[in-house]
Amino acid sequence: MSKIDIQNLSVTYEERGDLFTALSDVSFSVNDGEFVSVIGSSGCGKSTLLSVLEGLRTPTSGTVLIDGKPLTGTGLDRGVVFQQYSLFPWMTARGNVAFGIKQTRKGFTHKQRLEIADEYLEKVGLSEASNRYPSRLSGGMQQRVAIARALAMDTDILLMDEPFGAVDAKNRVILQELLLRLWQNEQKHKTVVFITHDIDEAIFLSDRVIMFTESPGTVSKDISVPFPRPRERAALLHSPDYADFRSNLTTLFFDTEAKIGETEEDWVVI
């Protein structure tokens, strides 16, 4: 049984009488412990898809099953990192993380929660900033705190919506490596749905890449990433297979934009 099973999902927005189909007939599933990236151009409905998985939006039609059970709303089995910075500005970095822990992991005292929070802030390299408020942190640091919060909540599923979208290129690489290291080091891998529009990021991080067409968004390609884990960035980037795979993926990406619905039989296509 897959961890997340999305069946014939459609979302239609209504705005002042106008209907706009953001997602149409999306179906795919994610296995337990799998890291799946969803990639597509801006406006193709990636955030919409994630808001359904988060339980913030009810789909117009279709179902989402988590562990075989229909999803009904927000739940503490899913940790979320939003596209925009989403820390509570009146809580310090450790206050934010501790608040997340309080929601999902019962039976800890306030002091123990702060200790766990500090532990996770150390993992994301923010020990010295733990008493600072989000307004005193850079965008990249805030996103690290959000990641620490999501990880510290110790949920089975992690939903991430372009978490590094607003971070500069150098910090983006650092954060990708951090996320991958933290994910790989967990005894039991979390199931991750990771939204991005960056092909390199998708390949580096994920087991599978799901491509979306534009308007209305739907799954156009579902591709396994063949590189073994644990992955190391420098080695991966320099391997000849990587260049091949990347160029194939890029071609596919731009092809799907051009001619929707045509099936290419490629070695990477399942």
Add this chain to the structure above:
Amino acid sequence: MNIKKRFAKISHLLFVTVCLIHLIPNKTVKPDEFLYTLGFAVIVEIGLIAVCAAAKKPSTMNLPCDIAAFLYSLLIVWTLATSKFSLLKEMLFPPPGVVFKQLITDIPQLLPHIGSSLALVGKGYALALVIAVPLGLILGTAVRAGSAATYVSKFIGAIPPVVYIPYGIALLPSFRAVSVMVIFLASFWPILAATMSGVLYIEKRIVDSARVLNVGKFETLCKIILPASLPQIFTGMGQGLTVSFILLTSAEMIGARSGMGYYVKNYSDLGNYTRTIVGVLVIGIVISLVFFLFNKLQKFALRWR
């Protein structure tokens, strides 16, 4: 910073001027009056020198220097226009020293008035705060109730609360109760309106974050909605406090037997304008102190911004 940068200021020059104009002979004979003016100026000057000596960077000295310069200029003009050249009617415009002397001798008499005024404002304002903030949070969260309440509070809030005083006098047993009621009404609407608009403008991402964390209804209200709208609430609280003092002094002037407003009204009725000016000064000082504390509280509560 060198000595010159630290102490070469117009303010000190003005202080010297304040002292020197007392060499001009008085038109009116008030033997010890100038001592009080000088005493006041010396206290201000000592404070200013202390601030300048302790300042770490030049910009921290600007505000104290400007305030002192303003006070000295006022003293110079006031002294010249009264005791030195008698340009103003002495009964209506007593010289500064006479006012300071009266202020000092009246302190024991003034303290109960100040206490009485602060007690009225404290009661009315606190009552408004503990009702308006929770109500605003709840109404702001409930979409339909919120929009109706916005119109209602705009309508009622637009009525100047002074007009409730006569009705309150008919309605309530004591004049103190009337004062508390109008202060309550005056501060209630701005706080309620600000709280509701604070809730209304909470960013969606904050609400979404709380929802995915499955924060309970009551906890969301206390730990998410309240702090998120706190900046707006404080704006409303500031407005409420301002109108509270306007209402307080108006009410005290209309019918009270104590309070700072009563002190001013009483002595101006008696034609004692020295004490009238003392009362006005005291009201200014007390309200400034209250707002100073209020701003400190606001800064602390919103230190995360």
